[in-house]
Amino acid sequence: MVSVNEQPTVNPAPEPHGHGLRLRRWDAESDADVAxxxxxxxDPEFRRWNTPLKPVTDLGxxxxxxxxxxxxxxxxxxxSFRVTDADTGTTLGQISLNTIERVMRVARVGYWVLPEARGQGVAVRALALVTRWAFTEFGLHRLELGHAVxxxxxxxxxxRxxxxxxxTLRGAMFEAGRLDAFRDVHLHARIATDPEPAVK
Structure with a gap:
């Protein structure tokens, strides 16, 4: 448990696990991780809702x-974590705490799930896992989650x-596939003192 006066630790161990998942570090030198x-x-569904600043189109x-x-x-x-099945180690998706603001102990959550892992509650379970970890182990106070309207x-x-x-944040996210047009964003958030919902 991190006290109020301590700063979140960079890349702390151990890796979070629970809800049938294990959150592992990405390894840029692993061919499997890169793939x-x-x-x-x-993934077209990822690109529908997200616009990377630098296109990622091949292994390089x-x-x-x-x-x-x-x-x-x-x-x-x-x-940033690679979301994996706790038993098999199969990669299911990604979840991260972004734009970590250490003084106010705030971060923005982002995630995606691979197509073959959708419909299994992976995003819900991963978000529940990383939220608990961020509050109890990493010392954050507020987590924000924004998605395109x-x-x-x-x-x-x-x-959930x-x-x-x-x-609603007006014009707070790029339109799909564009860096010159914007769309509105729904802002959700949790703070450390909020009750923790039951997640299966």
Whole structure:
């Protein structure tokens, strides 16, 4: 447990696990990790709701993207996990704490699930797991979750994990596939003192 006066630790161990999942560190030198990262960012459903600043279109750019993420993790700006099945180790998706603000102990949650793992509650279970870890082990006070207006699946994930809807942010996210147009975002959030919902 991190006290109020302590700062969140960069890349702490052990890796979170529970709800049938284990959250593992991404490894930019692992061919399997790079391939999974590429499949996640190339997925049409991911691209429908997210617009990477730098396109990831092949294994080379995927490895570069993972290496760039590792730099952000090392700097303390982000904590990122590969969501895996606890028993088989199969990669199911990704979840991260982004834009970590250490003074106010706030971060923004982001996640995606690979196509073959959808419909199994992976996003809900991963979000519940990383939320508990962020509050009890990493010392954060507030977690925010933003999704494009219309992304009903992400809205349901947030609500099932106790992230209350706090309002609509106008023009706060790029339109799909564009860096010159914007769309509105629903903002959800949880704070450490909120009750923890039951997640199966």
């Amino acid at each position: 999974a990262w590429l499949r996640g960012l190339e 750019s995927a490895r570069d993207s993972l290496r760039a993420q590792a730099v952000r993790v090392a700097s303390g700006d982000r904590v 219309g992304h009903e699946a992400s809205c349901r994930v947030a609500e 994990c106790g992230y209350a809807y706090e309002g």
